[in-house]
Amino acid sequence: MSVSTKKSPNQRRSRPELIFGDLWAFDPAPETADPKLKSRYDLFINGRFVAPKKAAYFTSINPGNEQPLAEIALAGAADVDDAYQAAARAFPAWSKLPGAERGKYLYRLARLLQDRAREFAVAETLDGGKPIKEARDFDVPMAAAHFFYHAGWADKLAYAFPGAKVAPHGVVGQVIPWNFPLLMLAWKIAPALAAGNTVVLKPAETTSITALKFAEILQEAGLPPGVVNIVAGAGGTGAAVVAHPLAAKVAFTGSTAVGKSIMRSLAGSGKKLTLELGGKAANIVFDDAPLDQAVEGIVNGIFFNQGHVCCAGSRLLVQEGIADAVLTRLKLRVRQLRVGDPLDKNTDIGAINSKAQLDKIRTLVAAGVKEGADLFQPACSLPPKGWYFRPTLFSGVQQSHRIAREEIFGPVLSILTFRTVDEAVEKANNTAYGLSAGVWTDKGSRILKMSTELKAGVVWANTYNKFDPASPFGGYKESGFGREGGKQGLADYVKLS
Numbered sequence: 001m002s003v004s005t006k007k008s009p010n011q012r013r014s015r016p017e018l019i020f021g022d023l024w025a026f027d028p029a030p031e032t033a034d035p036k037l038k039s040r041y042d043l044f045i046n047g048r049f050v051a052p053k054k055a056a057y058f059t060s061i062n063p064g065n066e067q068p069l070a071e072i073a074l075a076g077a078a079d080v081d082d083a084y085q086a087a088a089r090a091f092p093a094w095s096k097l098p099g100a101e102r103g104k105y106l107y108r109l110a111r112l113l114q115d116r117a118r119e120f121a122v123a124e125t126l127d128g129g130k131p132i133k134e135a136r137d138f139d140v141p142m143a144a145a146h147f148f149y150h151a152g153w154a155d156k157l158a159y160a161f162p163g164a165k166v167a168p169h170g171v172v173g174q175v176i177p178w179n180f181p182l183l184m185l186a187w188k189i190a191p192a193l194a195a196g197n198t199v200v201l202k203p204a205e206t207t208s209i210t211a212l213k214f215a216e217i218l219q220e221a222g223l224p225p226g227v228v229n230i231v232a233g234a235g236g237t238g239a240a241v242v243a244h245p246l247a248a249k250v251a252f253t254g255s256t257a258v259g260k261s262i263m264r265s266l267a268g269s270g271k272k273l274t275l276e277l278g279g280k281a282a283n284i285v286f287d288d289a290p291l292d293q294a295v296e297g298i299v300n301g302i303f304f305n306q307g308h309v310c311c312a313g314s315r316l317l318v319q320e321g322i323a324d325a326v327l328t329r330l331k332l333r334v335r336q337l338r339v340g341d342p343l344d345k346n347t348d349i350g351a352i353n354s355k356a357q358l359d360k361i362r363t364l365v366a367a368g369v370k371e372g373a374d375l376f377q378p379a380c381s382l383p384p385k386g387w388y389f390r391p392t393l394f395s396g397v398q399q400s401h402r403i404a405r406e407e408i409f410g411p412v413l414s415i416l417t418f419r420t421v422d423e424a425v426e427k428a429n430n431t432a433y434g435l436s437a438g439v440w441t442d443k444g445s446r447i448l449k450m451s452t453e454l455k456a457g458v459v460w461a462n463t464y465n466k467f468d469p470a471s472p473f474g475g476y477k478e479s480g481f482g483r484e485g486g487k488q489g490l491a492d493y494v495k496l497s
Contacts, residue, residue, distance in 0.1 A: 045086055120210055175201075200244070242265065286441040301438060439459060458474075
């Protein structure tokens with residue numbers, strides 16, 4: 001075996017003792033597919049792209065290099081009203097369309113999304129900062145899978161809810177977050193359309209591009225005008241979507257603080273409401289767990305999508321007898337993670353979505369250090385431009401620490417220990433959230449016990465972050481109510497009598 005002795009620019013500026021390591025470093029592997037971005041995106045109302053009435057636009061920024069990507073139309077109250085009026089006009093015909101015909105549209109949307117999968121993956125990475133391999137292998141395929149799954153339900157609603165009369169709610173207002181823009185769009189739109197509702201959807205301010213690109217697919221699929229309307233903007237636009245009198249149901253995914261505000265504003269309105277909010281999930285490792293497998297699950301649980309995951313396993317609970325061994329393995333594994341250009345196929349951790357989110361992460365990490373937790377970060381270089389943060393481990397964390405109580409929404413893991421099963425359950429449930437949890441053990445009986453005692457909507461056993469359109473997802477307590485996916489998620493988009 002021969003090794004080239006030609007020095008790359010990186011090797012020439014490295015210290016001599018690092019040259020051999022650089023010889024075996026990964027070469028850049030940039031994704032080259034054209035995302036087909038427009039310089040400006042208008043609102044999508046009644047089947048057409050229309051300029052906002054006040055001619056207001058804002059700029060979407062690439063978090064990987066801080067460069068502008070496109071101008072996005074800023075919807076005002078009048079634009080939101082136009083969207084609702086269009087959805088209301090479309091509702092009678094759409095709701096009366098046979099389920100099999102609605103299903104055909106959903107199948108068509110899924111196939112068109114598959115046809116343009118690579119283009120959408122690159123657009124999602126540019127706009128959101130997540131690694132291209134995650135957008136390519138998870139976000140886009142899973143979004144298509146949700147449309148396929150709900151297409152199958154569209155003509156089987158009577159079988160989904162036997163003995164009940166099934167009817168759609170009407171016009172549904174939907175507000176989605178910035179961490180999984182395209183996937184959250186699919187989670188919301190697919191069941192709404194399958195059940196016969198029409199939609200007004202607002203994407204997150206920092207990640208509107210793939211939603212508006214999806215509007216192009218709606219046109220290509222020939223979806224009747226007004227069935228789906230997409231209005232972009234900031235908090236004011238979202239408030240207008242939630243408060244509009246024509247909204248029969250509101251579905252929101254985002255922060256707990258905003259979810260509480262929405263709940264207060266809709267109290268007494270008669271509107272159906274579902275909320276999927278924040279989390280502070282416990283990932284619990286017992287002393288009989290397969291440690292190497294568990295470490296991979298821990299890494300996936302907290303560093304997937306830079307930790308921008310509401311169900312991220314951000315609290316690691318490790319049984320005392322193996323705590324040192326797990327921490328040693330974790331430090332070794334974290335040193336192998338590559339932080340950098342989100343479009344590089346070798347990148348494991350991409351860019352933080354926004355400067356504001358990066359500042360929040362830094363503030364909470366500083367609080368962890370101040371409160372006495374032990375900080376570990378690998379010595380990796382970060383790109384000179386863009387919003388990046390190193391994968392971070394905190395050991396010696398106490399229940400009272402802010403990093404153990406507050407949702408950081410970044411690549412930061414808080415490690416606590418426990419001795420007994422009862423202590424593990426008590427510590428895991430000692431949180432205002434209840435979205436997800438993970439359990440790592442060799443004993444099936446222990447898995448069953450933990451799954452019944454953990455106050456979490458989803459409990460993974462010897463794995464983490466596994467999703468399927470047929471499996472319901474949602475939380476308890478301050479993680480919200482209602483479900484997304486499965487027959488349970490479909491039930492939130494129908495009226496039963």
